[in-house]
Amino acid sequence: MVSSMRRGRGARRLLLSLLLLAAWEAGSGQIHYSVPEEAKHGTFVGRIAQDLGLELAELVPRRFRVASKGREDLLEVNLQNGVLFVNSRIDREELCGRSAECSIHLEVIVDRPLQVFHVEVEVKDINDNPPVFPMTVKTIRFPESRLLDSRFPLEGAYDADIGVNALLSYKLSASEFFFLDVLTNDELSQSLSLVLGKSLDREETSQVNLSLVATDGGKPELTGTIQILIKVLDVNDNEPTFAQSIYKVQLLENAANGTLVVKLNASDADEGSNSEIVYSLSSGVSSTVQTTFKIDPNSGEIRTKGKLDYEETKTYEIQVIASDKGTPSMSGHCKISVKLVDVNDNTPEVSITSLSRSIQENAALGTVIALITVSDSDSGVNGQVICSLTSHVPFKLVSTFKNYYSLVLDSTLDREKVSAYDLVVTARDGGSPSLWAKASVSVEVADVNDNAPAFAQPEYTVFVKENNPPGCHIFTVSARDADAQENALVSYSLVERRVGERALSSYVSVHAESGKVYALQPLDHEELELLQFQVSARDAGVPPLGSNVTLQVFVLDENDNVPALLASRAGGSGGAVSELVPRSVGAGHVVTKVRAVDADSGYNAWLSYELQPAAGGARSPFRVGLYTGEISTTRALDEADAPLQRLLVLVKDHGEPALTATATVLVSLVESGQAQKASSRALEGTPGPQATLVDVNVYLIIAMCAVSSLLVLTLLLYTALRCSAPPTEVACGPGKATLVCSSAVGSWSYSQQRRQRVCSGEGPPKTDLMAFSPSLPQGPDSAEERQQLSEAEYSGKVSLLIFLARSRIVLFPYFFNDVC
Structure with missing residues (x-):
């Protein structure tokens, strides 16, 4: 019996050693304290703040707190001295029963930055229970x-x-x-x-x-x-x-x-x-x-x-x-x-403590979003739990201690691509067959102002008719911001600059919210053909981001200027012109020339001349060149012609509606001797016709070379813009353009095809595109008419040179007889 008792005591000592060794191994790798059960309130357990490496002064600012699963009132920390003490009665038998190991697991959490520590407090048994027999x-x-x-x-x-x-x-x-x-x-x-x-x-x-x-x-x-x-x-x-x-x-x-x-x-x-x-x-x-x-x-x-x-x-x-x-x-x-x-009959349990339901898209890698705790009531392999996270997400699980994990940011976020993530945490035990449980957590990505407002294109071309009403809406700019809420709230403003002697804001304005651009006053093509400015778009973020877009506003001409008569070579301006013509002249003799200009441009500045019928219906022996303004005889003069011929010349442009001016020419028919004397006096200070013709031809050659070069440059620019430019809006635009083909009288015209492409945004037009074709009439009836048309063609070339000087870019296909 004695030997049996000795063997029992040896077995007890061996069991006690094994228990102490297991308790030591379980506590390694974490802060470990011990406290006897039934310890009084306030009993010192350990200097937890000092052992965790925390300063006493930062405990309160960093929100130092201790959490315990199950019983949270057993232990407490004095935030003044960082001491962990017993807060209420600890009964080991009530807490752990007859389990060999009995510990209280504490989670110590501090913020700014977030840190989580794990502390294990071992409850040591004291001899507070006497042996009890089933009966007395x-x-x-x-x-x-x-x-x-x-x-x-x-x-x-x-x-x-x-x-x-x-x-x-x-x-x-x-x-x-x-x-x-x-x-x-x-x-x-x-x-x-x-x-x-x-x-x-x-x-x-x-x-x-x-x-x-x-x-x-x-x-x-x-x-x-x-x-x-x-x-x-x-x-x-x-x-x-x-x-x-x-x-x-x-x-x-x-x-x-x-x-x-x-x-x-x-x-x-x-x-x-x-x-x-x-x-x-x-x-x-x-x-x-x-x-x-x-x-x-x-x-x-x-x-x-x-x-x-x-x-x-x-x-x-x-x-x-x-x-x-x-x-x-x-x-x-x-x-x-x-x-x-044991059999694997208990599903793992997952508990998620979300620290933040949203995270800024510029958050640093490693930011902790949630704390995850898993547990399994089974034992051995059946109770070993492995956690996994939804794949292909910018987050990961980091194991902090045994069955404790942290959900942290693993890669950069972009709210404009993904605004929220629904994450699923799966806990799977090691049993066979394995059991698992899932828990979901939603993480919203908070917006940061990292996108500036963007326009669809860097530049827009707008066409506006001159003489527009004040406050006319000419265009609408629109910028899109990929951010959200106030970071995507876009406002518009003009980038102020000087236009000549005046500020840009005196011409146009932009509505801050809608982006609508208004013309504040009537625009005049003769004063301002191109108004180029920038509109700025800014969001409401902090700090705000912005971008600019360029608007080119072309002021299109309207027929708002009446032809103006110039002084003739015989003298006089705006009134009657007097000329002496010998009765002996034949058909085709040039008497004088009516000159006029129009302040408009393009088709509206193309002038034609007409001779009004004489009073009484009598046929006049004179005619006027349709486009040259030269007055010449149509036949030989005779004694039956009145000695004083009153000619009324009507000068008309090609606008819609056409505007006109009249010039009066008084032609006195005299004998040849009187005409020669008058001509000698008139030509004393006037260069001869041959010298004038030579000068005109030199100017014509220079103009043709310049225009040919501009033609090639314009065609290249037109082709490039047609292939690259997106459509643009046309606000307060002109009416339908007219295509005028070459005819018996020739024409200035806008190119219909080119005009449509410019208006639809095929390319920003930089110039007026014009065509002139002084074609001859089909089959002149007589040599006299051919002579008159030849003179008219010569005068037309001179008029063309005058028009070229006033136009920006002109196509001058003088070498072709037909345009259409």
């Missing part, structure tokens, strides 16, 4: 016929403490008949037996009173006592016996109700009713065993009744009594040790 008095009926060394099993005491504090030793009161035998099995549990050391004689001793004292290993020692009353019986002197005193059974926790645990078969050496055995559970078994197992009194089969759960109870000890039907009845005892085998 136990009555045993002992036949007198029992042989020496007969054994009667006793139920040991229960101690709620652990370790040394729960290591029990027993002492039996002195008796001449009985002694106590204590066996320590491989389960580190003890089996008590009351052994008969001396034969009983009921006639001498009918009852024996014993006292059994259980003492734990704590300091100070605590004890528990049970009174044993042994009644000596006569007659039936053989009790039922089992094949073994302890049966070990393993059972899956998911075993169905009614599963056979073990079938007992006790034997009795007696005969008859003294050998008939009835099985029953000991009265000392716990209520948990009684509700979980049942025994058949006749067959000895023990079966489950109810649900088993490894996570609630891992082992059961069932005390069974086999009683015979003798008188008095005798009984035998055995113990069934049932171990439950």
